[in-house]
Amino acid sequence: MESKKFILQEQDIPKAWYNIMADMPVKPRPLLSPATKKPLSAEDLFPLFSKEVSRQEFNMTDPFIEIPEPVRDLYRIYRPTPLVRARGLEKALGTRAHIYFKNESVSPVGSHKLNSAIPQAFYAKEEGVTNLTTETGAGQWGAALSMAANHFGLNLAVYMVKVSYNQKPYRRSIMETYGAEVVASPSMSTKAGRAIITNHPNYQGSLGTAISEAVELAMSTPNCKYALGSVMNHVCLHQTVIGLEAEKQMEMAGEYPDIVIGCFGGGSNFSGITFPFMRHNIAGKANSRFIAAEPQSCPKLTRGVMQYDFGDEAGYTPLIPMYTLGHNFTPANIHAGGLRYHGAGAIVSALSEQGMLEAMDIPQNETFAAAHIFARAEGIIPAPESSHAIAAAIREARRANEEGTAPVILFNLSGHGLIDMAAYDQYHAGDLVDYAIPQQEIDDNIAQLPKLI
Numbered sequence: 001m002e003s004k005k006f007i008l009q010e011q012d013i014p015k016a017w018y019n020i021m022a023d024m025p026v027k028p029r030p031l032l033s034p035a036t037k038k039p040l041s042a043e044d045l046f047p048l049f050s051k052e053v054s055r056q057e058f059n060m061t062d063p064f065i066e067i068p069e070p071v072r073d074l075y076r077i078y079r080p081t082p083l084v085r086a087r088g089l090e091k092a093l094g095t096r097a098h099i100y101f102k103n104e105s106v107s108p109v110g111s112h113k114l115n116s117a118i119p120q121a122f123y124a125k126e127e128g129v130t131n132l133t134t135e136t137g138a139g140q141w142g143a144a145l146s147m148a149a150n151h152f153g154l155n156l157a158v159y160m161v162k163v164s165y166n167q168k169p170y171r172r173s174i175m176e177t178y179g180a181e182v183v184a185s186p187s188m189s190t191k192a193g194r195a196i197i198t199n200h201p202n203y204q205g206s207l208g209t210a211i212s213e214a215v216e217l218a219m220s221t222p223n224c225k226y227a228l229g230s231v232m233n234h235v236c237l238h239q240t241v242i243g244l245e246a247e248k249q250m251e252m253a254g255e256y257p258d259i260v261i262g263c264f265g266g267g268s269n270f271s272g273i274t275f276p277f278m279r280h281n282i283a284g285k286a287n288s289r290f291i292a293a294e295p296q297s298c299p300k301l302t303r304g305v306m307q308y309d310f311g312d313e314a315g316y317t318p319l320i321p322m323y324t325l326g327h328n329f330t331p332a333n334i335h336a337g338g339l340r341y342h343g344a345g346a347i348v349s350a351l352s353e354q355g356m357l358e359a360m361d362i363p364q365n366e367t368f369a370a371a372h373i374f375a376r377a378e379g380i381i382p383a384p385e386s387s388h389a390i391a392a393a394i395r396e397a398r399r400a401n402e403e404g405t406a407p408v409i410l411f412n413l414s415g416h417g418l419i420d421m422a423a424y425d426q427y428h429a430g431d432l433v434d435y436a437i438p439q440q441e442i443d444d445n446i447a448q449l450p451k452l453i
């Protein structure tokens, strides 16, 4: 491989996360109480989340928030992660574009999710919490939180979306190896789960449903908090270690990205790679493009509406101002389980409304084709989620070829795909289908939302 790595030292692990809300001239709309429709404050979230992440959720004033030393200590296991100039990929595409990727797949659990799992477990422990609950789609977030919870001596119950529980049994094994309890969702152990199973006995689950179950358990168990792996502002905050490191590494490479790309589920890895660069756009010092790559089958940014919606199926969470397909939207069973979520986080949604970013929706087969080009050129087998970012980078490089330009493209490799090989097998057998959603289905789900915007 001719690709070149840019390596930072341990002391270069950021000492603070970047909070883009402080720099946004127009702030995201507030979270609302589902009961009163009034804006919430940090205290309102204390029953659900740890106090510190609740405060971070509402912090619109501090551009940098200190990373606690025990969190940096655990980051040291895998951070700083490499930035790679993907010369192999450039050659395979015959492009003059310079393509870089930030390799978050080197974390022990294989994805970027650990960047937020560690602080969330740490803060919970600090506040005397003994138990955590969460949901997981493909199992990446569950695996990350299992590792972090175990490190800080917390018990963890994970509701895993049923389709992934069956498609990705090894992620369950990983969570159990770290000591977590894993339940397929929908389950009969919660009211929310029982209601869905009664109405749809064959329902294969969604992130929205699994969140309802985890929230319900947290609210009904003493000394138990809920932790979420994406969407919320504090999660996006924690993920900015990705972009802060990448910024230094691009400097080492002597370049600045014209285009920054992240795949898009709820927005955490996209926020992580883009926000530290976006701050220079906000300050008028740069003019990069930011592209969120989402699945064609779950296109909240490209085809959803900006509206207040619940983060979960049952409607237990606060109302979030988000681009959404409606919380009752049932995404197709595509293999990028981590992208099967109906909405986008509040910050990204506001930035999208303000024209600060672009979104691209990509069919499943195109993402697997991109994954193969990348694996053969760079040696790393990407997660199906990350393959959306790769596909978007390839589209941009090909477009540059046609236009005769040579942009600097940076994308986030959010995870590896070594536990997703069943999906690769299906692609090899020609069994993967593309799912484009009929407009009527989107309209029907959106019509059910309260009109608060």
Ligand SMILES: *Cc1c(COP(=O)(O)O)cnc(C)c1O
Residues within 6 Å of the ligand: 111, 112, 113, 140, 141, 229, 230, 231, 263, 264, 265, 266, 267, 268, 269, 270, 338, 339, 383, 385, 386, 414, 415, 416
């Ligand atoms: C969870 C996950 C995603 C999607 O979540 P975001 O919050 O949108 O980043 C993307 N890639 C991988 C590898 C994941 O595990």
